Amino acid sequence: MGHQQHSTDAYDVVVVGGGAAGLSAALVLGRSRRSVLVVDAGEPRNAPAAHMHGYPSRDGMPPGAFLAEVRREVAAYGVGLVRDRVTAAEPVGSGEFDVSLADGGRVHARRLVVATGLVDELPDIPGVAERWGDDVMHCPYCHGWEVRDRAIGVLHAKASGIHQALLFSQLSDDVTLFLDGTDEDELPDSDWQMLAAAGVGVVSGKVGGLVVTDDALSGVRLADGRVFARSVFVVPPRMVPRDALLTALGARTRETPAGPFADVDPTGLTSVPGVWAVGNAAGPAEQVVNAASAGYRAGTTINADLLHTDLERAAALRRAGVFSPEGERAVARARTARTGA
Ligand SMILES: Cc1cc2nc3c(=O)[nH]c(=O)nc-3n(C[C@H](O)[C@H](O)[C@H](O)COP(=O)(O)OP(=O)(O)OC[C@H]3O[C@@H](n4cnc5c(N)ncnc54)[C@H](O)[C@@H]3O)c2cc1C
Structure with missing residues (x-):
C-alpha cells in the first residue's frame, strides 16, 4: 500500500476500510478538499480471485491492481492512507469520534465511514x-x-x-x-x-x-x-459483515437473506449520527461497482453535511455578533472546507 504520512491527528473523515467502497468515498471527499484518513487492514474480499469482472472499463483486471490504481488516484488529492486496523470508535458528541488504531494511534474524526466489507465463511x-x-x-x-x-x-x-x-x-x-x-x-x-x-x-x-x-x-x-x-x-458461503465497530456503536440492523446487516438510508447513513456504512459492510449483495457507488454517494453526502454544519454555526455566531475563539474556529473551519487551507 502506498503509505502516506498523515500530518495531523484530526480529520474531517476517517474511512475504515480501503476496498472499493472506502476508497471511492475517500476519492470524492479528497476532491472536495476534505482532510481524510483511510485506515485499511488490507484484506479485501475478492483477494483470492485472479481477476475482477463486471466493473465497466476494468473488466478482467486483477483485484489488487485495481485497488492499487484507486489508492494512487486518492493519494493525489492529499488523502492519508495507512495500513492498520481500527479497533474502536468512541463518540465524543456532535456526531464526532475518537478512533483507535491497532498500532496504538488515536485520531479524531468528524465523520466516520465504515467500509469494512464482510467475511465469507465457507x-x-x-x-x-x-x-x-x-x-x-x-x-x-x-x-x-x-x-x-x-x-x-x-x-x-x-x-x-x-x-x-x-x-x-x-x-x-x-x-x-x-x-x-x-x-x-x-x-x-x-x-x-x-x-x-x-x-x-x-x-x-x-x-x-x-x-x-x-x-x-x-x-x-x-x-x-x-x-x-x-x-x-x-458453494454458498455464510456472509458475515465485519460490523464490530457498528455493533459497538449501537447501530441498528436489518434482516437480509444472509442475516442481519447494518440498516442504512440510501446515502449509507446508519442509525448512529455521523456514521455511514457502505459496500459489503452494509449489504451482502454489493459487487465492486455497487460498493464504489455507495462509497461515492456517502462521500458527497458527508461533504454537504459538514459544509452545512460549519456554515450554519458560523452564520449563527455572526448573527449574534459573537466573536469568540469558538466562533473564529467555526468560521475558519468553514473556510478550510472551502479552500482546503
Ligand atoms: C472470490 C470472490 C471473487 C469476487 N469477484 C468479484 C468480481 O469479479 N466482480 C465483482 O464486482 N465483485 C466480486 N466479488 C465481490 C467483491 O469482493 C465485493 O463486492 C467487494 O470486495 C466489496 O468491496 P468493499 O469495499 O465493500 O469491501 P472489501 O473489498 O472487502 O474491503 C474492505 C476492506 O476493509 C478492511 N477492514 C476490515 N475491517 C477493518 C478495520 N477494523 N480497520 C481497517 N480496515 C478494515 C479489510 O481488510 C478490507 O481491505 C468477489 C468476491 C469473492 C469472495
Whole structure:
C-alpha cells in the first residue's frame, strides 16, 4: 500500500476500510478538499480471485491492481492512507469520534465511514477453502462467463442452492446440484420442475470432499466414496459483515437473506449520527461497482453535511455578533472546507 504520512491527528473523515467502497468515498471527499484518513487492514474480499469482472472499463483486471490504481488516484488529492486496523470508535458528541488504531494511534474524526466489507465463511468441506476464488466459487456474475460450458457442481443450501443451480444453467448445459444430505422429499414439486426445465441433474447424498488433479478441481466426492467428475464447484458461503465497530456503536440492523446487516438510508447513513456504512459492510449483495457507488454517494453526502454544519454555526455566531475563539474556529473551519487551507 502506498503509505502516506498523515500530518495531523484530526480529520474531517476517517474511512475504515480501503476496498472499493472506502476508497471511492475517500476519492470524492479528497476532491472536495476534505482532510481524510483511510485506515485499511488490507484484506479485501475478492483477494483470492485472479481477476475482477463486471466493473465497466476494468473488466478482467486483477483485484489488487485495481485497488492499487484507486489508492494512487486518492493519494493525489492529499488523502492519508495507512495500513492498520481500527479497533474502536468512541463518540465524543456532535456526531464526532475518537478512533483507535491497532498500532496504538488515536485520531479524531468528524465523520466516520465504515467500509469494512464482510467475511465469507465457507462450508466445512475438505478442499473448498484451498480452491476458493479459483474453481470453487459462489458468484455467477463474477466468474460465470469464465466457466461457461464446463462441468459445474452446485452445493445445495436451503436459501440458495436451487437459485444458484438455475443461474449457472444459463452458462453451461452440464450443471449438477448436490443435495448434500438434504432429503429429496424436502424439495417442493415446483423446484423439481424448474430444475428439470433447466436441465440440471440432481445427486443425493452427503458431500465428503473435492478431488484435485494437477492443481485443478476434477471431481466431487460423496461421503459414500462415489466421485462425480466436475471442474467447477459452486458453494454458498455464510456472509458475515465485519460490523464490530457498528455493533459497538449501537447501530441498528436489518434482516437480509444472509442475516442481519447494518440498516442504512440510501446515502449509507446508519442509525448512529455521523456514521455511514457502505459496500459489503452494509449489504451482502454489493459487487465492486455497487460498493464504489455507495462509497461515492456517502462521500458527497458527508461533504454537504459538514459544509452545512460549519456554515450554519458560523452564520449563527455572526448573527449574534459573537466573536469568540469558538466562533473564529467555526468560521475558519468553514473556510478550510472551502479552500482546503
Ligand atoms: C472470490 C470472490 C471473487 C469476487 N469477484 C468479484 C468480481 O469479479 N466482480 C465483482 O464486482 N465483485 C466480486 N466479488 C465481490 C467483491 O469482493 C465485493 O463486492 C467487494 O470486495 C466489496 O468491496 P468493499 O469495499 O465493500 O469491501 P472489501 O473489498 O472487502 O474491503 C474492505 C476492506 O476493509 C478492511 N477492514 C476490515 N475491517 C477493518 C478495520 N477494523 N480497520 C481497517 N480496515 C478494515 C479489510 O481488510 C478490507 O481491505 C468477489 C468476491 C469473492 C469472495
